[in-house]
Amino acid sequence: MPRVLLIGWDGADWRILEPLIERGALPNLQALIDRGQKGVLRSTVPTHSWAAWPSFLTGVDPADHGVYDILETVPGTHKQYPVTYESIKERTFVEDLSAAGKVGVYADVPLLFPPPDINGKIAAGGVLPKGRTYTRPADLAEQLEKAGVPWVINGMSWTTYRNRPEQYLDEALEITGKRIRATEWLMDNSDWDLMASVWVSVDRTQHALSNYVAPDHPDYEANVKTPIGWKVRDVYAQLDHALGSFVSRTRPDDLVLFISDHGFQSVTRTIQMDHLLKKFGFLEFSASNVVFGPMQWGPVRKVARKVYDRLGLHGKVSLPQSVNWSKTKAFTTIRSTGEGVSINLAGREPDGIVDPADFEKVRDQVMDALSSFVDPKTGRKPVKAIYRREEIFKGKHADTAPDILMEPAERYSLTHAKSALEDADWVSGDHRIEGVIVAAGPNVKPFEQPPMLVDMAPTILAALDAPATIEHTGRVLHEVVGSDAKVSRAEPSKPAVQIPAMPSGDEASAVSDTEADEMEEHLRGLGYLE
Numbered sequence: 001m002p003r004v005l006l007i008g009w010d011g012a013d014w015r016i017l018e019p020l021i022e023r024g025a026l027p028n029l030q031a032l033i034d035r036g037q038k039g040v041l042r043s044t045v046p047t048h049s050w051a052a053w054p055s056f057l058t059g060v061d062p063a064d065h066g067v068y069d070i071l072e073t074v075p076g077t078h079k080q081y082p083v084t085y086e087s088i089k090e091r092t093f094v095e096d097l098s099a100a101g102k103v104g105v106y107a108d109v110p111l112l113f114p115p116p117d118i119n120g121k122i123a124a125g126g127v128l129p130k131g132r133t134y135t136r137p138a139d140l141a142e143q144l145e146k147a148g149v150p151w152v153i154n155g156m157s158w159t160t161y162r163n164r165p166e167q168y169l170d171e172a173l174e175i176t177g178k179r180i181r182a183t184e185w186l187m188d189n190s191d192w193d194l195m196a197s198v199w200v201s202v203d204r205t206q207h208a209l210s211n212y213v214a215p216d217h218p219d220y221e222a223n224v225k226t227p228i229g230w231k232v233r234d235v236y237a238q239l240d241h242a243l244g245s246f247v248s249r250t251r252p253d254d255l256v257l258f259i260s261d262h263g264f265q266s267v268t269r270t271i272q273m274d275h276l277l278k279k280f281g282f283l284e285f286s287a288s289n290v291v292f293g294p295m296q297w298g299p300v301r302k303v304a305r306k307v308y309d310r311l312g313l314h315g316k317v318s319l320p321q322s323v324n325w326s327k328t329k330a331f332t333t334i335r336s337t338g339e340g341v342s343i344n345l346a347g348r349e350p351d352g353i354v355d356p357a358d359f360e361k362v363r364d365q366v367m368d369a370l371s372s373f374v375d376p377k378t379g380r381k382p383v384k385a386i387y388r389r390e391e392i393f394k395g396k397h398a399d400t401a402p403d404i405l406m407e408p409a410e411r412y413s414l415t416h417a418k419s420a421l422e423d424a425d426w427v428s429g430d431h432r433i434e435g436v437i438v439a440a441g442p443n444v445k446p447f448e449q450p451p452m453l454v455d456m457a458p459t460i461l462a463a464l465d466a467p468a469t470i471e472h473t474g475r476v477l478h479e480v481v482g483s484d485a486k487v488s489r490a491e492p493s494k495p496a497v498q499i500p501a502m503p504s505g506d507e508a509s510a511v512s513d514t515e516a517d518e519m520e521e522h523l524r525g526l527g528y529l530e
């Protein structure tokens, strides 16, 4: 029976990979393309890892798995927690594969914490609280330690390395090197049907240092031949070397999939969506934000956080005092990327002020303001596309989606700024929807239809002849698995992981309040929160 090796480079984009391939810097990726097919893999809206990896895991759009942002709000409150595996309100292929008796091994796949009870092995990825079991079986971390290939969690908090690229790159290379050795050990010591590993150093590096590696960034020419430029390319060379090492462990009839969860674009101008809403008169900040809001970067922010704690201003996860709800008509609801805004609707939001009768009028006003807004410095519109919720989301959890969705224009990030609009500071790249895919295996043919991230779950199940228990939004990529392969349907052997419809108190999250605070600190380091 053929097996599947899946390698994800979080944030990989052909804009950056192709020039590196042309320089001969990625020989193993080149070899994989030579014996397979490459294409653009369309991600999700919103275009960030915390919505995209759940779509990878389930094969459905965010409206069907319910994860739109790095934080989820406890219904009827302003209380927010980091999303976890339990936030995914649809059954994943990870569980379906396991139910079919297939062995899945997962290394650093985001959103697999807390690890589900499966036939196989998991070293969970994403942002993890310390001191909790993040592996399946529970002693896997110990096994790796004993084997001399210890797993390391978290790290690469690029925003805390502001203007210290050398130190950031040292950490990225060191942590990734350790994870490569552990992943090789997992491949050699497991009888896997699916081996899936995700590599995040590409994403983290491109956020901070696209200006050294993306040829369309205006500073690229000046930076590319510097020592930092070389070291940035080492991040890709390290992962390419690992790709060769993993592929060398496959058999000729195995399917190899190389993907990213989203692509990347160069950024020279940044927005802070709540500040932009304030500029248009839709939002008011409270006094505490005036004091602490500007303290965004690195060590200064750490001090600000301590002050927050001392003053008791520190909320559960977010800093809920930052918005004056009684004077706010619209606010950011995809805080990690600024791509989502909601109306402060009475009866739905805890401190809603917009009368339901005025909802459409206010939403139109907000959409008009955001979509017609022109950056005076460039003469360009930072928002490339804007949608009403119902234009994008039709699934069963569409009611918890933001009311307004946006895509940033080229060279713009809708987050990472300290004010409404400014020159990019310690950020030179952000996400875009066009990711990458390479497939190599005995049945691989050129893509007839554009492949999408939501196609991965049904395709993996079809490749391994395992039935699905849910209806996927995505399709089986016959160009990858052959025209005969299909996914049969089965009833789930046990209920899909579900969180209660109206969670309250401690059941609201898979993590405690203290763990949520700790995870939030990592999320700040990754630029997902201010």
Ligand SMILES: [Zn+2]
Residues within 6 Å of the ligand: 011, 049, 203, 204, 207, 431
């Ligand atoms: Zn990212």
